[in-house]
Amino acid sequence: MKNRIFTIMEHSGKTATEFADTLGISRAALSSIKTGRTQPTLIMVERIHDKFPEVSLEWLITGRGDMLSGISHSQQPDLFSSSDVKPEEPAPYTPPNASAVTTIQKQNGKKEQEPATASGTDNPHTGLAKVDRKICRIILLYDDGSFDEYMK
Secondary structure (H helix, E strand, O other): OHHHHHHHHHHHOOOHHHHHHHHOOOHHHHHHHHHOOOOOOHHHHHHHHHHOOOEOHHHHHHOOOOOEOOOOOOOOOOOOOOOOOOOOOOOOOOOOOOOOEEEEEOOOOOEEEEEOOHHHOOOOOOOOOOOOOOOOEEEEEOOOOOEEEEEO
């Protein structure tokens, strides 16, 4: 793997110092990898992949395939970026109680049924009546793809 790391350095046109700075490692760490005193760490492989996304991760780790994968992070699909593919139009939202019937007391004492409407609800965003609810789980999603989950 060390030879492939230095091939990437040459391909990038950076000096050893510039390459170490780009990866956020010390020049001494890079030198000890070159001399064979230490092996590259997983963190170093991740940093190379982050800084040089055009380099094939499989090639970097195993030596198989081509050095350049032909796709960079800027070309990879992103959950939040727009694409040429148009999503299907979602069906209009129908609240679960749209067909529910509420009973209204008339002045003369007769009961008459009228359909529930969103204007008579407590929550204008969902069209649902306010219900006592408690939080049972919170999920935090991070930009690196990891997450934390908190359950009560």
